[in-house]
Amino acid sequence: MTNKLDRTEIGLLIALPILICVAFVLPKWIVNYVHVSMGTGLVALGVMIQMRAGLVSFGQGLYFCIGGYAAGMMAKFFGVTDFIILLLVGVIAALLISTILGFLLRRYREIFFAMLSLAVSMILFGLLSSIEDLGSTDGFNLPTPSYLGWSPEGETARLTLYTLTCFIAIGCAIALNRFLKSPIGYINEAIRENELRVEYLGTSAHKAVHITYVVAATVSAIGGVLWALPLGHVDPEMTNWTTSGQFVFISILSGIGNIAAPMIGTFILEIVRVYAVEISPNTWQMILGTVMLLTIIFLPRGLWSLVTRAKNSTKSTQVSAQPAGE
């Protein structure tokens, strides 16, 4: 029972080969957007799983940036270009930092969590902006990654990285889907609703929040590495609060109902952004803000609630047909 795939996971597994095939069919620029939005999508997922616990992180860019910079610095200062090592370094950096910061942040809720997470991410922003060896506000470039000694170039390099990114992104999404159904994920929903009761039921809300924070940080750092490598560049903007705000935007828009929603949401947002910036560069944020307001007012559970609502209306008729109880 516990190891069976649920519908979301099956959907993600079906999406994987399609996602990979897309690279060979669609024009290159669209594929590039798919590629980077898998990275940012993972960060949005990190925001979303915290939102399940009622925590809005206005500083998730911190780990997005840590992932990107850790990988970048590994390449810049130690000349390492191996994809797996770069990814691991990003993950380890995020694990370490989030575990330590988690002891502080797990004590905060609501707007205080939002502001403290923002403050912490801005410390890194200020720090990176002033370190000249890391290019200050301009950031620095990353090399093309190699794979266990194999160093592809050109098209091959691009497609290899893309394929691996697809695997990792889908893998992360499935893992997070499991996480949400695990006891900790379940307890998170309870923490959002009533933390006092959670403690009275006999478990530590702080611990659950801490674990969630670390998981979110890790997946965001993976997103950071996967985002930075295809672009070949990192800069402090990754941890500016306005960047974090966009991840929050995606989570609000997609809701906390389903893991796939933020991934799809990120991609749509990227595409819409391309056109919006092209057609009317000065109204892009206005569109974002308006859409966000409308979502909050009319679809408080996000756009995905439209999908589940449609599903539930067919399901509820079956349920009510059964006698109540066992």
Add this chain to the structure above:
Amino acid sequence: MLTAIAIAVDGLGFAAWLFLSSVGLTLIYGVMRILNIAHGGFYALGAYSSAWAIGLYTATGSTIALSFLLIPLAALIAGGIAGLLVERGILKFMYGRDEVLMVLVTYAIFLILEDVTKLIWGTESYIAWQPAFYFGTVDIFDIPYTVYKFIIIGTAMVVGLALFLVLNKTRVGKLLLVVIEDREISSALGINVTLFFTITFVVGAILGALGGAITAPEISVSPGIGAEIIVLSFAVIVIGGMGSIGGAMIGALIVGFARAASVHIYPPAELFSIYLVMAAVLAVKPYGLFALAESRKI
């Protein structure tokens, strides 16, 4: 010695600017329990309208002295209109909702205001330096400071004092304290809570715009200033304890001096020293230095 004086004067200057820019934020939070990210938008609107008005006015070649009037006027008009529109148009439908949700709502409004600013004034920078140098400079131990800096410090003190007097010595202020204490009871007592909210929000917006307007002559007004000030003013009000005017003043002084100190002692730390102070205060006193204790739940 010289450094210490420079830090003191600069710190005071920063603090005055920070206080003016964040007191509206703390006022709105204190009364309405809304952590208003759109405050950054009001600040930017104030800065742009003031820089733009000063630019137009000085182009006519008239005496600069009168341009000082344009600063509060710009804040009043820009902040007043924007504040009223936001409160009447959006926020009034959302009162009583979760605090975190209100943060998201005001973030959305912030995004909208950013583009409104761009649509009105474009994306190029505005520089309106004339008022800042009109009174020339004074030397304190051989370091020249513009008199304008001291005007800002004076304005901050006047605004702080005025708010203190209104809140503590007038009938309106006392009624407002009742509203803060308990919304339901105050409406039962016949106090028009909605009106108080509208006025508070508009006043807060005007104060935010004033922060921008008064700074405009000292800086190059360009896109992004709203996003920058919002984090700084978060730091200020969080340190002092959100919702407290006195707290905002202390917070502004702490952040102002921290920034001035790093500017003079170790410049690269300028950007993150502020956030470091904010995080440190939050780590030790989670709800700020002057926050009231939370009431019990069961």
Add this chain to the structure above:
Amino acid sequence: MTTILETKNLEMKFGAVYAAKNVNISISAGEVMGVIGSNGAGKTTFVNMVTGHLTPSSGEIIYRGQDITGGETRDITRLGICRSFQIPQLFPELPVIENILIALTIAKQENAVLFRAAIDQSLEAEAHQILARFSIDQYAHQEIQTLPQGVRKLVDIAMATVAEPELLFLDEPTSGVSADEKMDFMRTLIEALKSTKTAVLFIEHDMEIVEEFSPRCVAFYEGTILADGPTADVLADEKVREFVIGSEFHRKTSDQDNKKVSN
């Protein structure tokens, strides 16, 4: 009968006010006792102290020979002391069944595995059984916030029993339940709890209910214990009649309120 809980000279001060003073109570395994006292007498404070929500200013709380004074709520729950609340503390946006499932999940899996599903069919069946025991299984799929107060009270109590506690505190179980339903409500409750051999301490304002359901009664007044003994004796006590029951009569006639905050 073995004593499971013993408090020694418990004291709680809020500023200059004593919310508890010289509170000495011992509770035996499996017994049922009622606690009476007017608002602010220190009943809930007592429960809050024993369950770790408040740390007493002085005194000791001994549970099965172990000093639990000032312990964490969650640890005390794990030791077998659970409670319900005067105002139900539930997860209002979730359906009843999920509320119980969360309680079960927490009770069963302390060292949770990160990526394994918490809920399976057997756990769901167990949750339905618990609801059935309290006769509320027909509400299983409704969100808490859509339910009447009486049902919420039962869900709240059902959640407190999920961990199969040895000692259960019920904080005004019948408040918010209409007067003519109170007796039936308590009957359902006591019946459901009987099978578990749990010691039950319930706070109650209705003397009839105390008389009907608890052999032992403790009366609180201004933080101290006024009387402790067989219910009939306590209710007949002169001081109790004057300070507790008199004011209860007063309270009943003056306000049929839904109090927001307890003492």
